[in-house]
Amino acid sequence: MSNKEQTIDVKPIVWTVAGSDTAGLAGQVADIRAMEALNTHPCMITTAVTAQNNQGVVALNALSYEQINSQFEALKNQLQPEAIKVGLLPTVDALNALSGFLQDYQGQLVLDPVLMSSSGKLLVEEGVMERxxxxxxxxxLITPNIPELAALTGINVCDEASIKAAADKLLEQGVNAVLVKGGHQETIELDDVGEGFVHDYFVSQSQSFWLHQEKQSTENTRGTGCVLASAIAAALAQKYSLEDAVVLGKMLLNQALRNGYSLTSEQGLQKGPLKPLAWPQETGDVPLLTSNMQNPQKYQFPACDEDKPLGLYPVVDRAEWLERLLPLGVTTIQLRVKDLEGEALEEEIRKAVAIAEAHKARLFINDYWQLAIKYNAYGVHLGQEDLEATDVSAIADAGLRLGLSTHCYYEVARAHTIKPSYLACGPVYHTDSKDMPWIPHGIDNLMKWQALLPDYPWVAIGGINLERFPRVVKTGVSGIAMISAITQACDSEAITKTMLELFKA
Incomplete structure (x- = not known):
């Protein structure tokens, strides 16, 4: 291969504006580890050359305005960042140097307000916090822990209500979004919230949610805030949405905690650093995601015949399609009606359930969960936008299966919290069947999500035609959902037979 033909691997650049750590536990050392784990290139702008060990900070050694500004000048023209993570700003000089650069900066910025050490020592000079x-x-995004949130807002953060009030105050002051880290939740009243979990609160101008994770039993927790903020910045640099970046950041943090290590066996000095490795791929790293602080409700949905894949999975808009496709050998089908209501809608669903039962087929009803329960359909399929208006418990109590659409990491975490009967990943390719803001996943991401949550049957959907069908089958998905490739085909029965054979092969 000639040099001209070689593919150049260009990694997104992320800056860390923070202090160094002589012990290699936190600060820019932790930042670099996290950024590299998520396949970005870190650049450093150092604000302080701290002297510290695994017992605490000995000295800050803040750099001057000129020293910090020269680093911005060296990087800004040749190594421009896609995202910046800001940590320790020990002096007004450091804050002024950053502010000067930000005047013309239009990229993403994650602010981790490092105000005090874990021992409670103030790390910033007078005037910094006010500015x-x-x-x-x-x-x-700003990522304060609970003491930092209280210090920045002047609010006594002691329970769920005060967490929300303080975060809202930061939004009112101009921040785009807030992630309140729950690692210091021993300082607040938990009421009915399980103490075995860490609860993080995200809020922006458009939405809010809680992330829940079981506490890991480890002493190696130095640099948790650095790793989380840097991982979020790295995900933003790769064009993930803010919500996805927060979930990915939490996933990498969970991985890093699990792989942390000690530096000594001497009693009282064991606390060591986190160790982020690579793109997180363990089910246990996926946080649970809910709309409130309480521990997620546990649902019990029946499985979709574990020994029998979902197979070719047509999505149709009328019961008559079941009469055409089920005799061909289709065993799973979805009724998605968008243009009927009232008695006409109910009759269409009743007919579809009767036809599916006659063929012993698995019929999922899209959206209309009450009618699915009434006529005892095999299952219900919901989009994420329908979850808030759905009584998920009623579906589970009725013994129906539940399938959920997922398009991004935020939705994967939300769906995993509910633990449905199957998960759908889409769009795999570009599709015109439905307006979607998401970039197509492609085969690689489809396989990555299956590896991340292997206990679920996965259904691939979106832009899959006859040519692409064999490539999707090779990923090992349980089902492949087809809409226009079947319903708009010149010979729907013929293409259905062909796809059934390809799936078996």
Missing amino acids: YPSLFSKTT
């Missing part, structure tokens, strides 16, 4: 709001208009 933090000057950074907020450029801040994509």
